[in-house]
Amino acid sequence: MASEDAKLNADTIRTVDPTDIELAPASNPSKTDDPFLVAFAEPFDAENPQDWRSGRKWAVTDVLSATGFNRIMVSTIMAPALSTIAKEFDMSSTESAMALSIYLLATAFGPLAIGPLSEVYGRKPILHASNIWFLIWNIVCGFATSKGLLIASRFLAGFGASAIYALANGVLGDVWRPEQRGRSLGVYLLIPLLGAAVGPIIGGFMAERTTWRWMFWSTSIFQAVMIAVSFTSFHETYAPLILRRRAERLRRETGDSRYYTTDERLNANRSPTRVLGRALTRPLRLLAFHPIVQISSLISAFYYGILYIVLSTFSDLWTKQYNESIEISGLHYIAVALGEIAGSQICAKLMDGLYHRLKARANGEHAPELRTPSIFPGALLGPLGLFLYGWAAHYHLHWIIVDIGVFITMLGMQITSMPMTAYIMEAYPEHTGSAGAAQQFMRSLTAFLFPLFAPTMYNVLGYGWGNTTIGLIGLFVGLPAPLIIWYYGATLRAKAGRIY
Template sequence: MTTNNDPNPDRIAPTAPTDIELAPISSKKNDPFLVAFAEPFDAENPKDWRTGRKWAVTDVLSATGFNRIMVSTIIAPALSTIAQEFKMNSAESAMALSIYLLATAFGPLVIGPLSEVYGRRPILHASNIWFLIWNIACGFANSKELLIASRFLAGFGASAIYSLATGVLGDVWRPEQRGRSLAVYMLIPLLGAAVGMPHHRRVHGRPQWMFWATSIFQVVMILVSFSAFHETYEPLILRRRAERIRRETGDSRYYTADERLQGRRSAWRVLGRALVRPVRLLALHPIIQISSLISAFYYGILYIVLSTFSDLWTTQYNQSVEISGLHYIAIAIGEISGSQICAWLMDTLYHRLKARANGEHSPELRVPSVLPGALLGPLGLFLYGWAAQYRLHWAIVDLGAFITMLGMQITSMPLQAYVMEAYPSHTGSAGAATQFLRSLTAFLFPLFSPRMYQVLGYGWGNSTIAFVGLLVGLPAPLALWVYGAKLRARARGSY
């Protein structure tokens, strides 16, 4: 690797540096031509922005996530109406719902790396417009083929939020603010899935209005994002500063750390390397593999619950469709409570563990926060499953669902923070890699869950999932706690 006082900033680094190796070249002490953020404060550094501006960026992402997640579930209650209108069989109507989730598996693999080449802001705006176009197309679709294709393309654009949120929150908030920022960001999107299901169990009239209504909201979000969302990607902000200094001084020796790393690579080579980065991370980095496995399993459970919860009440408890939708309130409250409790738990444990480590930051300090959720999630599944099996009072079943959602949120948030801090230079690509498996399980798990409950019943069906959750959710975080630092040190560079 080149050093800070290398007189040739265009020299190509002989090896791909890791995130850890980026730190030494991010200092101006030995190189007056290196363009970097000033210490301890720089007004252009997103981490030094005023709090109001940080929350504005976070809120834009949160509201965008709400709409896009709601669109993923809002179609479910109207599937029978849509199937009748478009003459779909059961498999085709299920595909109209799940194809959106399948698109969110592949979209971040492209969108995340693009945000690390062109910046977060243009990718957010482009994905917003893309999603709007194809969501409107869903409303005007006059054939089942066009509807399914439009749903896939809308899902591709909607998937931007998964990689952009990880990247932007990592750009803007410091580690000691991680819990609170994640909790505020997730608060509104968590309502998306729950709002879509119960409300539209009472769908009347043309189902196309679901797409048109969410498109109107999307237009509002596009207008807000153009004014409230600012660029947060550090290498791009610094590159623009370096270009301004070179232009004003006429001295071409000024450069950024990112420009040195790029060297004389062509734009196509830089883009190509960025686009394959999430796949490399998922294939070669045990940290990504372990965290993705845990997150994907619990995300799949979430969609099992979302897709089967109403049927439980209509078949086991003989409740009306309208009343069955009200039970989704327990799911929403569980998720929201989990996110807020986990925020406090994450920040509290982080400060205490960091103090014990003599003030040294380490991504592994996030891991202990995973364990309470890894126990609560299976406990809730046991309660939910056996209460439903024996048709106990509905409040006991809802309590089990509440505990399940609570535990899953407490598990997923620290893992998201861990990935963000283990890959600070490429949080978008790392988030895309983890989202790939999450979206696949959300797509696949609901396909076998009806048959599972039919064969095993709710008691043993949920117990089976809970036992697997204990086998996955406890040893894997412990492995990250013990071996995480060594795995990061041995990992091939994410660059």
């Protein structure tokens, strides 16, 4: 099944960043060739994040995971209380929907700056700064006295929250090797995936029993705790920065200015302003000129938009069609959480198992395209779940059938998205943060836009035909795109390098 393109070594045909070609050295020297080159020792270097002991790797991963849980939970926690908030601030239905989704719009633009900044200044300072920024504006949301202030502070909080999307790919790519990709992604996603579904459950009980403001106050308390934990447990993972600090230490201690890193050599003739400017434009250039980023972003964005259609309309289904209370309607989001968790754990084993098998068939050569076969089961399951969910809701069948349909939908979408994330991480090992930011830009746009037309779609088509339409589009998008990557991914990566 594997084509010659898919068997090509990713180290041989790697994507060359267009900003670096003009100054890239003719060949990459090794430490053996040049004693003044500062690089990680082989086969083991204690400062190399990929050689860290497992406990330290998991500590960094868990900090990101817990932080992601809170930030993602805040994106959906308002959903059950929208009618209450709209009444208090005299908001139209569009304005109340905007108060919920403006947070997601911010997560589209935030990574475009945060991802590249983490490749210039390192992951650690960006994480700490974004944590504090998010805390401040989330507190402001809880004390908002007007709809304008609520919407504005939600946007600014979302900008800070978006750092988790920009940093996660980069940090996981920094510390985990390809052989551990499935397991590391599965463990990392375990907690954040709960956030999107747990948010409406918690929000439903708070909306019914206390003021909606506690949604923001309680998550701010949790965020303050996570800030304290991250300051003590999170270590810098960005290899070029770690090596740069090592080179600076050697130059200082020996008085010899000839010590350098590969990164310093590439940027030797560039001013700090130019380096920063090129870094900040990299995500959009990747999205504009690299077909594999475009294809993977299209797949991820479509399924992410469906997720937020479900999250934003699920409560209304139960309160308006099944006449359940807000509290009880929130409990149905458990099906969403269980589907995503099951999908992440199944896909983790599927990804690693298929990767080892396909790598063996490719004579032990690693290529990012080996991730794509894992996508196909999810590309089929997601639309099937939508069909079941939609027609069960259309005919008012027992609630368990609807929840099973949602469970299958979330299961399929998770199995689809994880290999795409792994593919981007391995196709762009030197600029994982920027590539992830480009992908997240599209994902967040659909998460913002899809819920805006979802109520109208369901009013016009009903749940049956509405979900069938989305499911058919999902089959049209979700099946051909991975085939393109499987057969032509290596060629497209090489061509991008030659052109740019």
